[in-house]
Amino acid sequence: MLTKQRKHETAVLTENHLIEDVPASQLENRKPMNIPIRAIGIATTVFWAILILFSVSVAYSVKDLQFGFGEPQIGTTLDNKVLVSLPINVTNKGYYNIGLFNVTSVALDEGGFTVAQGSSVVPVIEKDRTVVLFHNLTLDINDLLQRDQNYLFNDTQLTVVECVSMKLAELIPVQASGNISIPWGAPMHNFTLEQPKYLATNLTHIQIAVPLSFENHAVFSFSGNVRIRMYNNAGLLVGSDDTAISVPQNSRYKGSIEFWVMASAISSNGRLEIELQTPFFSYGPQVIAYG
Amino acid sequence: MNLRKIGVRALKAATKGILLYVLYFVLSLFLAPVVKIIPTLQQSIEAFVALYLILMVIGDFMAGTIYHYFLGAGKSLFVIFYLILSLKSGVVSATFGSIDLLVDLRLFLVIAMFLSLLGLARSVFQAVNFMNEEASLPEFGL
Numbered sequence: 554m555l556t557k558q559r560k561h562e563t564a565v566l567t568e569n570h571l572i573e574d575v576p577a578s579q580l581e582n583r584k585p586m587n588i589p590i591r592a593i594g595i596a597t598t599v600f601w602a603i604l605i606l607f608s609v610s611v612a613y614s615v616k617d618l619q620f621g622f623g624e625p626q627i628g629t630t631l632d633n634k635v636l637v638s639l640p641i642n643v644t645n646k647g648y649y650n651i652g653l654f655n656v657t658s659v660a661l662d663e664g665g666f667t668v669a670q671g672s673s674v675v676p677v678i679e680k681d682r683t684v685v686l687f688h689n690l691t692l693d694i695n696d697l698l699q700r701d702q703n704y705l706f707n708d709t710q711l712t713v714v715e716c717v718s719m720k721l722a723e724l725i726p727v728q729a730s731g732n733i734s735i736p737w738g739a740p741m742h743n744f745t746l747e748q749p750k751y752l753a754t755n756l757t758h759i760q761i762a763v764p765l766s767f768e769n770h771a772v773f774s775f776s777g778n779v780r781i782r783m784y785n786n787a788g789l790l791v792g793s794d795d796t797a798i799s800v801p802q803n804s805r806y807k808g809s810i811e812f813w814v815m816a817s818a819i820s821s822n823g824r825l826e827i828e829l830q831t832p833f834f835s836y837g838p839q840v841i842a843y844g
Numbered sequence: 845m846n847l848r849k850i851g852v853r854a855l856k857a858a859t860k861g862i863l864l865y866v867l868y869f870v871l872s873l874f875l876a877p878v879v880k881i882i883p884t885l886q887q888s889i890e891a892f893v894a895l896y897l898i899l900m901v902i903g904d905f906m907a908g909t910i911y912h913y914f915l916g917a918g919k920s921l922f923v924i925f926y927l928i929l930s931l932k933s934g935v936v937s938a939t940f941g942s943i944d945l946l947v948d949l950r951l952f953l954v955i956a957m958f959l960s961l962l963g964l965a966r967s968v969f970q971a972v973n974f975m976n977e978e979a980s981l982p983e984f985g986l
Contacts, residue, residue: 586973593966597959604955609874616877726948733942 611722614647627772633832635692635773643675644683651678652723656688657716660735662704668697668711677723694740694834705836706744708770709737738770740800740834746827749783749843750809758813761792763825766807769800776800777831781810782838785820820844857904861897868893881945882938888930895922910974916967923960927953 623640630636645651653676660669671690678684697704713735718728747764754760763781776799783792792814800806822844828837872879872889879886899922903915934950 586969586976590966590969590973593962593969597962597966600955600959604952604959605871608952609871612878613874615881724951728946728948729943730946731941731943 607722610648611725614649615721617646618651619644619646629773629832630691635694635833637669637690637692637772639688639690640685641673641688642683642685643678645678645680647680649722650680652676652720654678654684654686654719655717656686657718658688658690659714660690660692661712661714662701663709663712666700668692678719698834698836702836704737704739705741705834706739708739708742710734711737738772738803740769740771740773740775741767741829741836742770743768746825746839746841749825752811754816757816759816759819760811760813762809762811763827764807764809765827766805767800768805769802771802773833774799774801775831775833777829779810780828780830780837781812782826783812783814783819783823783843784826785818785823786844787820789818791815791818791823853905853907856907857901860904861901864897864900865893881940884938892926892930895926910971913967913971913974916970917964920960920964920967923963924957927956927960 619642621642621644623642626638626640628636628638641656643651643654653674655672655674657672658670659667662668669690669692671688673686673688675684675686694704703709711734713733714730715733716728716730718726720726744767745765749761749763752760752762761783765779769775776797779796779798781794781796782790785791792812794810794812796808796810798806798808822842825841825843826838827841828839829835868889872886875885875889896919899915899919903912903919906912906915931949931953934953935946935948937944937946939945
């Protein structure tokens with residue numbers, strides 16, 4: 554059995570098999586890997602502890618993240634586009650800041666065409682702070698009608714792809730996305746232009762009324778100008794008129810466009826051309842035969 | 845090897861295992877909000893902790909032998925492969941009804957793999973060192 558004394562002064566076998574008496578400190582030097590092994594062990598343990606505690610605390614912080622949605626506000630932009638603004642409250646009561654909070658919405662029609670899109674970004678939501686951001690979605694109805702005029706007359710469904718992304722603790726990217734279906738209300742639903750009616754006559758002119766009705770199912774009110782032109786069977790313009798209309802949202806418009814035409818030029822049949830100009834959209838001329 | 849030494853090793857291994865389990869139990873309480881969102885996370889973590897504990901307890905029981913270092917290296921490799929497989933290369937996705945959730949854990953995975961590789965290197969160094977000592981001591985008559 555090796556004694557403690559002998560451990561301190563022991564023999565070292567060299568490569569030439571020579572035996573020398575050396576102190577114990579020099580014997581330790583024959584184990585040069587002990588120090589780096591210990592250093593690696595301590596470093597990995599410390600970094601594992603930091604990594605696990607950080608990950609767990611970030612995950613725990615998720616429960617202290619609260620979202621609230623306000624009532625959507627509908628307005629118009631300076632270039633006469635419909636603006637849907639959704640207030641979103643984000644309350645961060647977690648341990649870390651939230652980085653790059655981004656909300657993106659893309660509205661698609663049944664054919665997958667992008668009808669409207671909008672994106673809102675908050676660079677940093679600091680901890681123990683509440684941020685209110687207005688997520689704006691801009692809708693150009695003229696663009697929509699250029700693609701398909703049915704949007705003016707027929708209610709349909711739009712698919713909105715919502716994507717919310719953020720960086721937890723400004724480091725870990727998280728993204729949640731989903732599709733929701735929203736109804737599209739046609740601004741001129743059930744558009745009806747009836748046959749012209751003769752109201753009154755004098756020696757040279759006849760007063761004509763063209764009854765017009767539709768329902769505004771859109772989320773916005775609009776006012777505009779209806780222009781009507783009447784042509785006889787020879788293609789000659791016999792009369793025209795501009796009438797201002799104003800239609801609140803979710804209401805029915807029923808009226809008639811009255812105008813005078815030359816009695817000598819009028820024929821039993823012909824065509825009517827109708828145009829509608831509003832700040833949001835333009836429609837027409839729609840040609841309707843009469844007689 | 846006498847029974848006392850084996851008993852001490854077993855006690856040490858069991859104590860470390862219990863301490864690690866207690867640590868896991870405490871940390872799992874903090875993970876509860878996330879587990880509510882992703883129920884499969886609980887199973888995944890439990891399986892990982894169970895296997896890690898088994899490897900750790902057996903490794904500690906084998907302390908003083910070369911198998912201790914083999915098991916240490918195996919533990920590091922297990923962590924690397926388990927993380928790669930369970931975290932699906934770092935981008936985890938889950939679907940809840942009509943909502944798709946995507947978490948990018950690549951940074952976490954890279955750091956965890958780097959630390960596991962350091963652990964693997966440590967085990968290899970320890971094994972080499974152990975063999976070196978084993979080879980040297982008989983020559984000195986120790």
